[in-house]
Amino acid sequence: MKNPSQYHIQKRKDGRYAVTVMFKGKRQSIYGRTKKETLEKLTKAVKEIQYAKVHNLQNFSAATTTLSDWATECVETYSKEYVRGSTYYSYKNIIKRHLGDLGNKRLADITNLMIQSHLLSLRNITTGEKLSPKMLINVRNFISLVFNYAIQNRMLNYNPVQGVKLPKRVNHPTRALTVEQQKRLEAAARECERLLMFAVILDLYTGLRKGELLALQWKDIDFEKGCISVTKQLTRHHSKDDPSHPSVLDIAPPKTEASIRMVYIIDALKSELLAYRDKVITWKEEHGFQHSEDDFLFTSGKNTAIEPRRFYQYYQELLAVAGIEDATFHSLRHTFATRCLEADIDIVTVSKILGHADSRITANTYSPLLPEYQKKEITKILPLFQI
16 A cells, blocks of 8 residues: 555646545545645545555454465555556466466465475466466465465464475576677668667667667767666556556566666767667657657657557567567667677676676576686686796
8 A cells, every 4th residue: 555645646627636546446536625635635545444454354364265365365455556567467367367276275274285286287278288487486476475474464374385396497598699690680770761670779789678778768868978877667567456458558667776777878879879869850840749858769650658569560570671580679688798798898797787686697697608708707817827
């Protein structure tokens, strides 16, 4: 539940102030003659909702409550206000599709063996295939989270998920373009009629995540210092509050705190980015749009944020023109990191540029490149060696 200060109180045309709160999927509108009065009513309503939630949780019992019912209550009470829309939806999806018969059992009756057997037998309802090791881990972690909440509410004394074993997750090889493939793709992007395909060039030399790239606004670019401020990402996620809109396009905080960073660009890229801006401004003038520093770098035909799926469609068409197969947009990020390591940029610096929380993530991701990289690095101590 959000604090009162986190709500946005709006002034209506009739002079009153209004704010909307959500509880169990239902909207509750609060009105006041002044902003102060509305805030006071909001504070009271938030306290009442918080009390109702706590009281509701106290009515649950491990002896009578099923795993599915408890999981649903936990998602609505603990998670909805604090997790991303995509995370909230993934929790709801697990409850709906992956708890199966286990979800119908009472919390007090569920054992470690039941959970172990259930997870290892899970199959995708649509395809009939076993869930991937990654998805099994997600399901296991969610069930464990739900049981931890049961312990927190003094319904149980232990978490039966502890000790459950799952197949090890298989890390797929990192896909990076070769130098020759990169040149072909760059050429195709520069020749493309769609201006926004310059995004491919920018990503090959910054390594931004797709969401970070598509969220860039012109005010995020400091041409004088030659750097990009990465503070947000563009995402399409499932709506938590409005069932009539299954998903929304939204600007959200980046993946982690480490993802908030400054990324410096080389002079040649800065010059090309300036030329791209001039082309964009010309296009806007021709189509009746006024340029603003708040505009996104890469937009739709309506000068709004580009839909990620549509952008990816354009990217795949560009791959076909360049004659490249099996390269996701994330491959451009891997390509950038690969070129950095090949150019002897140290792995800690590469990690910072990529926005990794820990350089070990970078090392593990690009481990296939490290033997050659280490071979180059070890030669730096050669001058110290004396016979």
